Amino acid sequence: MAEPILVAEGIDKTYQSRDGELRALREISFQVSTGEFVSLVGPSGCGKTTLLRILGGLLEAEKGVVRIDGQVLTEPRQEIGFIFQNPTLMPWRTVLKNVTLPLEIRGANGDAQKNRALQLLDLVGLLGFENSYPHELSGGMQQRVAIARALVYEPSILLMDEPFGSLDAITRNQMNLELLRIWRATRKTIVMVTHTIQEAVFLADRVLVMSARPGHIRATIPVDLPRPRDTDLFYNEEFAALHHRVRAMISPG
Ligand SMILES: Nc1ncnc2c1ncn2[C@@H]1O[C@H](COP(=O)(O)OP(=O)(O)O)[C@@H](O)[C@H]1O
Ligand SMILES: [Mg+2]
Secondary structure, three states: OOOEEEEEEEEEEEEEEOOEEEEEEEEEEEEEEOOOEEEEEOOOOOOHHHHHHHHOOOOOOOEEEEEEOOEEOOOOOOOEEEEOOOOOOOOOOOHHHHHHHHHHHOOOOOHHHHHHHHHHHHHOOOOOOOOOOHHHOOHHHHHHHHHHHHHOOOOOEEEEEOOOOOOOHHHHHHHHHHHHHHHHHHOOEEEEEOOOHHHHHHHOOEEEEEOOOOEOEEEEEEOOOOOOOOHHHHHOHHHHHHHHHHHHHHOOO
């Protein structure tokens, strides 16, 4: 097995709210290997977003540590790209200008950056739309822009929080195929939260199932289906068995 690039060790998180304490995560530990695709599923409110934010250095754990390449994570790093459920594009900037924004913020704004952004737009299948504005694009296209933007720093890890959650099923399937193609082409390590079991199994090398709050990893289900995968897999018996296993772990009883 490849070296772990991302390690979570004994992560606990309690939120302080007006109504008192709310324990969101309980002793979360797992490892992700370099180049691996891991899906994270669990009931609504079980702490998936909280965990992903901690893995990205956007939120501090109360107990436990996250290590990236062996180093304890204390703040966001360029090595980690984050993709939110909502594409969060700037409506007044063109597609190209949205992708170059993170570079501009760091003071890099030349032809090299523009070319880099164009390459990424090509990778996500949006060449020709660089001068369009976000409102001119479909939801799936907007999420592609967000993926290109997340790749602009050349992160080794992509953390994705229900990125296709608001898309219809057909568009979501298309985006899943696109994501697998991008993953193959870029060899990133991906941890993706989803509430769609089909998507979780279809994409991943491993599915981590979280319990209801306080979220805890209650099962790790390896997905040993051959790659490259396409949507014919949905009709495969082994796929159906894995789907069933994940569902049974999410809602026991
Ligand atoms: N900033 C916050 N302050 C207080 N409670 C929060 C905060 N963020 C999330 N929570 C609560 O923590 C729990 C886990 O939330 P979240 O990580 O968003 O779950 P999920 O993404 O699995 O739906 C929920 O009960 C949510 O209401
Ligand atoms: Mg969430």
